[in-house]
Amino acid sequence: MSQNIEHVDVLFELGCEELPPMVLYTLAQSLYQSVVEQLQQAELKLDLEASTYFASPRRLTFVLKQLETQQADKSTQRLGPAVQAAFNADGEPTPAASGFARSVGMDVADLQRIETDKGERLGAVVTEQGQSIDTLLPVMLTQAFKQLPIPKPMRWADHEYAFIRPVHWLILMKNNTVIPCQFFGVDSDRFSRGHRFYSHGKIEIASVDSYESTLEKAYVIVDQRKREASIDSQAQEIANDLNGRVIIKPKLLQEVASITEYPQAIVGQFDESFLEVPTQALVSSMEKHQKYFSLEDKDGELLPRFIAVANIESKQPEEMIEGFERVIKPRLADAVFFWEKDKARPLQDNIPLLEKMVFEQSLGSIADKSKRCQNLLQWLSEYMSFEASDGARAAELMKTDLMSDMVGEFADLQGIMGGYYAAHQGESDAVSKAISEHYLPGFVGDQMPASALGQALSMADKMDTLCGIFAVGKKPSGSKDPFALRRAALSIIQILQNCGLPINYIDFIQQTLKQLPVAELDHQVIQLEVQSFFENRLKQFLRDQGVGYDVVEAVLAVNSAVIQDMDARIEALTAFKLSEQAPILVEANKRIINILKKSESTAASAVNEEMFSEAQETQLWQQMGLIQKDLQTLSEQADYKALLTQLVQLAAPVEAYFDQVMVNAEDTQVRANRHAMLKQLSGDLNRVAQIQLLVFSD
Helix, strand or coil, X not given: CCCCCCEEEEEEEEEECCCCXXXXXXXXXXXXXXXXXXXXXXXXXXXXXXXXXXXECCEEEEEEEEEECECCCEEEEEEEEEHHHHECCCCCECHHHHHHHHHCCCCHHHCEEEEECCEEEEEEEEEECCCEHHHHHHHHHHHHHHHCCCCCCECCCCCCCCECCCEEEEEEEECCEECCCEECCEECEXXXXXXXXXXXXXXXXXCHHHHHXXXXXXXXXXXXHHHHHHHHHHHHHHHHHXXXXXXXXXXXXXXXXXXXXXXXXXXXXXXXHHHHCCHHHHHHHHHHHHCCEEEECCCCCEEEEEEEEECCCCCCHHHHHHHHHHHHHHHHHHHHHHHHHHHCCCHHHHHHHHXXXXXXXXXXXXXXXXXXXXXXXXXXXXXXXXXXXXXXXXXXXXXXXXXXXHHHHCHHHCCHHHHHHHHHCCCCXXXXXXXXXXXXXXXXXCXXXXXXHHXXXXXXXXXXXXXXXXXXXXXXXXXXXXXXXXXXXHHHHHHHHHCCCCCEHHHHHHHHHHHCCCCCCCHHHHHHHHHHHHHHHHHHHHHHCCCCHHHHHHHHCCCCCEHHHHXXXXXXXXXXXXXXXXXXXXXXXXXXHHHHHHCCCCCCCCCCHHHCCCHHHHHHXXXXXXXXXXXXXXXXXXXXXXXXXXXXXCHHHHHHHHHHCCCCCCCHHHHHHHHHHHHXXXXXXXXXXXXXXXXXXX
């Protein structure tokens, strides 16, 4: 008889002192996911689509919707000793039988006799009663707290326990009933806390359903997504009123939402004279130090305005605005000071300092890295449209802004400030622009370097890091990637694809390895390691673009190491898969490969038409001959779609051939001749990709 199990909504809230904003979302998500995973392992069902977690400055929360209140009872069959060993000659239970009966809580007489493949044995059906969530959830939460990624746990008062911040209140409820538990010295109840300034005392939560609305009345928007949306909406409205555009970066938006419970956006201004400093420096200063959002006009020029987000709605907004303006002024003044000081120092003077800055112990200094990049740019200039002399100069100066005060204060301005300083000191537009672009792209979806030299400099820098770190044995392990090699490989892939560059990445890797100063370097082994690592990133990149895994594998198998060429092959192969003839040719190619692999004899060096004895092999050979010249021409032109269209014509004669012709004929010469033709046919079928790797769904 099935159990009638109830479903409830569950609320958990842990109230603390203000939590660190940079880890707030991670903590809330980790706590929620750990509990959900444990519930699933316990075979307790819930509505995952409706369940969620919340994070605000003073609380970690999750809501579980339609959670089963109790595990279902489980009945399991347990086997005991063989019947022959369970009773003595007088029919009395042996110790083995008695011991088994005690273990299942039954009398020997109540045990069953069960036939197994090893003979008749004593057995019993044991029912394990399911536990309630009142019992399970506190245990699961204990485990979840242990797994939280807390960087620096702290103790408070004289307690032995530790958490990321002191804990002040705790809620664990199902529907409108409290589930008793205790964590960090605090007992669970139904009382939360509202806004630190607008709400005083405890806030009673009548039910799980009323949680969000109750806190909102107490001036707490507990849902971080709603707070972010509110900040964004308020900022956009302010920008529209100023006929401008607000610069909202997702990371900053998340951080601002993590330090406010009831966000209120206001606009302030600063002196226009600060606009003489490069825009990025001012934006970084406002974002890093004050968590302000910048504003620009319709033409993309920075406005002398900013948007700050307060945690209260002031009755005297003028005083609040004045306060925000007062604290930003010295920060912007620092940016002006750094700008003027750095401009006065020639970038060339920083090169000797880079010789003392270690990139990696075995790979030398940052200056050594720049010299290797100069050589790589010389090689890349043969494939890309930039002057080799510009490449040499850009590589020489590419890292010099690391010694500037501005980059020392704002690390995210690396390269960007170097471009400004280079332009100010009279370097060519090509060199200045390349320096400013050589860290791009920093992530998937980031902007690409716009100039050819910028693209080359970015790839050279990243490929040198990738190959160098592999060469010294510090390749990524598991989730650890201290040199960001995965990101470096992905950036190179993005540039090669987005900019349509005809560069063979295997040649690029080999050329880079030649520059490394590592003693006794096994170039072939390292090349294969780097190539495998690079291609794994490439496979995932293409899969993320919607390319089928089988198409990716088929194209990579023909050693097409030019991504521009690979894209053309992928496009052609994806279209080919949709044709009715594709499965016929793919299966034929698989069959050919298996025949040639298993054959003890070798194929003839050339096909002899006079040895044909079946009409089908003559017809296939003739059809192959008719398209042979076109296949060669289309292959040279990289017109892979047209090439595969030509191959489709072989589907019917290939199918007829395998229906009527005995490939492995008894006559060894006939067999070798047929193998020779099939070998040529397989070569033609694989001109675009190893099509036997394609997979067709039923």
